[in-house]
Amino acid sequence: MKHWIAMAALSGIGLTAQAELIINEVDADNSSTDTAEFVEIFDGGNGNTSLDGYVLVLFNGSNDLSYQAFDLDGYNTNASGYFVLCGDSANVANCDLDVTPDSNLIQNGADAVALYQAEAKDFPNGSALTTSNLSDALVYGTNDADDSGLLTLLNSNQPQVNDTVTESMQRCANGSGGARNSDSYTQAVPTPGAANACGDEPVEDTLGACGETSQSAFQLISAVQGSISDMAADASPLLGQTVIVEGIVTMDKQGGLLANGESSYQYSGFWIQEENTDTDADASTSEGVFVYHYRDAVNIGDKVRLRGTVAEYSQTTQIKSLTDIVVCSSGNTLPDAVSVNLPVQSLTELEAVEGMRVSNQQNLLVSDLFGTGYGFGNYGQFAVSSALHFQGTEIALPGSSAALAANEERILDTLLIDDGVSASYPEFIPFPDDSGFSADNPMRIGYSVPALEGVMHAYKNNFIVVPQSLVIDPVNPRSPEPQVAADANLIIAGMNVLNYFNGDGQGSGFPTSRGAPSVEAFAMQNDKIVAALVAMDADIIGLMELENDGFGEFSAIQTLVNALNAQQVEGNEYEFVQPGVSQIGTDEITVGLLYRPAVVSLSGETVILDSSNSPLDANGEPLFLDSKNRPSLIQSFIMNDETFTVSVNHLKSKGSACDEENEGADGQGNCNLTRSRAAQALTQFLATRPTGVDSDNLILLGDLNAYSQEDPMQVLYQSGLTNLKYTDKSTEQQPYSYSFSGMLGSLDHALASAEMTDWVLSVDAWHINSVEDSLMDYLTEANGQTYKSIDNYAQPDAYRSSDHDPIVVALKVPRAGGALSVFWLLPFLSLFFIRRGQAV
Incomplete structure (x- = not known):
């Protein structure tokens, strides 16, 4: 090729030679977790060389097959000729291409890194070794035996290079030895994107005496931390360098006994901070740093001098790989807390x-x-x-x-x-x-x-x-029961029971597709839900996330009613609304409706809203999709000769997508349009009085999977329904029923028509679930929990019986025409009492 280029030049043809690209430095093994691994490519110092048409391939020595391939199209070496590919740019200086995974990117050995003129698609995982179009390669290990198969990537008689946890493999000096030759590699402190250190590094400083600052490696902690103005570039300016620092131990978490007497590794390190007199007076630089070291005992108040390597772990600056540490003094006053x-x-x-x-x-x-x-x-x-x-x-x-x-x-x-x-x-x-x-x-x-x-x-x-x-x-303590107006004569509640699946209903059939994994877990789940429902003492209960297994003797809803009734006094038991179908919809979960016949009576027909009877949009398509939303259950009741209708609902969650345009872009999560259309269907359908009962009294309950200002709720508000938790009858100024990503909100709602709102005395979101930790739920190590955890906190009480808080509405239902009758009778009552010589 060189001869051809020379001939071309003699012929007067303007032709520039492509710079030779070689693998110049590799760090495949770090101390602790491998989070600072990288591969450096070098073009001989030409600079700004295109990497189009190149692919970096990683081979595993266990089978001599590829396990990663990275296209380098669109990238160039920098002005000095370097290009760095890494797993985590937060831990690798000068990284040009940050790839996945962040840790353990490169196998430790015996393994190989190879640079080809090809594409990543040519090397799917599991590809065999090849020297076709091979530009350069490095075969390495960590004190492993030579891998003869991998060594075919190198020129003959070239060695497998050894890598250590504190240093990287580097050509000495930059590029020497040529492509596919490894005999010029040596070990040195990593220098990604910079000239290799190799054997030319200066003589290492000794630790020196406490208080000495003459060593070239000596640094103030503030210099190690650096001044950070951009959180996207918060790595130490001394990343990868060996430093000597002094500071006072402010906290020791190397390991030891916990408060309960158990032994723990804790953080496997300690924190040091500059004395007040050594601070740099720059508010943008930290005076403290974490030291990842657990081999030498230190105590809080010790002043220590140490030498180690500056590193980043998950964007936290630390000093690790200590080579020296001494305690200068003990019992020092700790630096002031900021x-x-x-x-x-x-x-x-x-x-x-x-x-x-x-x-x-x-x-x-x-x-x-x-x-x-x-x-x-x-x-x-x-x-x-x-x-x-x-x-x-x-x-x-x-x-x-x-x-x-x-x-x-x-x-x-x-x-x-x-x-x-x-x-x-x-x-x-x-x-x-x-x-x-x-x-x-x-x-x-x-x-x-x-x-x-x-x-x-x-x-x-x-x-x-x-x-x-x-x-x-503990200023927000548990309450044993919800807040309910004392003079209420009807209580209506809504509760999501979080995948209440009862197996076969006879103590077997576990695990099911959802919910409790064992009969023991289900028993605890059942006890917790029943405890919550008993404390609410509601006369009508709308339920969400029941197993959709019908209404027979062994169905989930019958199991729950049986358990709930076992806690009721005679005459106060519950029945469930039987919709006259084998099951409600086809989803794995469904809604249900319980009531006390001693308090209210059913009126009219039981109705289900689904896609088959949904109001239609302008294109003739159903507004309510039961393939996304769970069908709604609607029933009218009579109390005191007043009739009212209850609708129990569970709309599509925000979890999975519905393929809507710009889905989630407006902050309302997935499937907002699907829920909004369902809300529109509900309002239109309920306006037809589907149960056959001619009453304007309506309450709509359920997990609507929409926060209070979102589009589905606006549809309901515009239809004339009132969000009862946002009225003066609410027990709290800012209601909520659910916690997600550190933010509270209401996915669970109770809305009522104007007529029925007038009956409402109190509305309480009973905070037994959203503010409690999930450790309190029914799952434990003993009853079938599927992941490793120290978790035996479950008790048969109401707390964390679900992940949603129940909503409890207290009402005073008047007797139909009762007030008018009393006023009409007053003159006659007066006459009656006067005739008996009594004052009215």
Whole structure:
């Protein structure tokens, strides 16, 4: 090829040679989790060389087949000639292409990395080794035996290179040895996107004496952390470098005994912070840092001097791979804690105190129990905020500035509080107090945290306080029953019973497609739901998420009624509304309706709204799709000679998509149009008085899967229905029934016509579920829980009987014509009493 190019030049043809691309550096093994792996390609220093037509392929030595392939089309080397592909750019400097996965991207060995002039589609996973179109390759291991199969990728007699956890494999110097030659590789501190260190690195500093600053590796902690103004670029400016630092140990979580006496690895490290006199007076740089090290004991108040490597773990700066550490002195006064108040203007305010002692005396509120998505029972975390946060479309119209701002406001008003144990599923959770979380000592959204002091840690963009001192005040305690007006004569409730599936109804048939995995789990689920229903003591109950298995002797609804009636006094039992069909719709779950014959009587026909009888749109298509929404159950009742109609509903969830245009883009989640059309169908259908009862008294119950200001609700409001939780009869100023992603909202509703609204005395969303942690539900390790967890908190009580709060409406139903009759009789009653010589 070189000869051909020379001939072309002599012929006066203008031709530029393509720079040779080689694999210049690979880091395939890191200490702890492999989150800083990368492959560096080098063009010899030409710079800005196109990588079009190249693919990087990873081969597994266990079978000598490919397991990853990455197209490099559209990329170039940088001006210095380097290109870096990595698993997580937060942990690898100068990364040009961040690929998946973030950790364990490259197998440790014996394995190979190869650069081809080809496309990724030419190397589906499991492709065999080939030297066709091969530009360069590296075969490596971690003290593994040579893989003769992989070595065919190299020139003859070239060695398999060894990789270590603290260094990378690098050509010395940049590009020496040529393509497919590996004998010039050596080990050195990683230098992604920069000149290889190889054997030319300077003589390493000794640790030096405490207080010395002359070593070239010595740095203040503030320099290690750096000044961060952009959360998307929050890595240390000294990433990958060896540093010597001094600081005071502010918290030790290397491991030890927990409050319950159990041993734990905790965070496998400790935090250090500069003394007050060594701070840099720059508010944008942190004075503290986490040290990932658990081999040398330290104590809070120790001043330590150490040498290690600057790294990033899930966007948190740390020093790891310590080669030296000494305790300079003990019993030192801890650096002052920085006051942190919520909300912040930017997350950079929290980034600027990462690793430092912080405090808060705002009286924060527990706002979420799901943390970073792992949950209270998984990593022992909960969230606090300056106020409870509500879904944007619960408090404002979709698309409005208030609705759009709600999520951002929550992000800037949230801190996580952690138990100090990084292991999942801790056996002991030290909240809400030192006695620990238990069935009788719950953590609930709405509890307050009047005082907090600890160390600021982070996980990606989630900021976590590991507390040294903490006060939790249970100001939102459990209530044994809902708030109900004392003079009510009718109570109507709605409750989502979260996949109440009873197997075959005879103690077998578990696991089912949903719900409890065992008969023991179902028994606990049944006890919890019955406990909730007994406490509500409603006369009419609308149910959602019942197993759709009919109405026979062993059906789910009959099982529930039997269990509920076993807790009733004679004459106060329930029956269920029998719609006269084998089952309601074809979905796995359905709605149901219970009532007390001693209080109310059925009136008119029982009606189901589904696609077959739905009102139609302008195109002749049904507005109500029962392939998405569960069919609605409609029944009229009589009490005190007054008739009224109850509609029980469960509309399509936001979870799965419905293939609607711009679905979810407006903040209303998936299937908003489907729910809106169903709401339109409901209003039109109910206006026809489908039960045959001529009454304007109507109440609509159910899990509508729409927050209070969303389009489906607007359709119902426009039809004349009133959201009872937003009237002066509500027991709370800002109602809710569900918690999702740290924000509260109402998916469960009770709406009524104007006539029936006049009867309402009180409306309560009984907060037994949304504010409780899921550890309190019916599943335990003993009864069939399918995932690893320390979880034996379930009790046969109402708390966390579902994930939705029930809605309880108390009414005073007048006697039809009763008031008029009394006034009409007054003159005659007066005459009657006067004749008996009595005053009226």
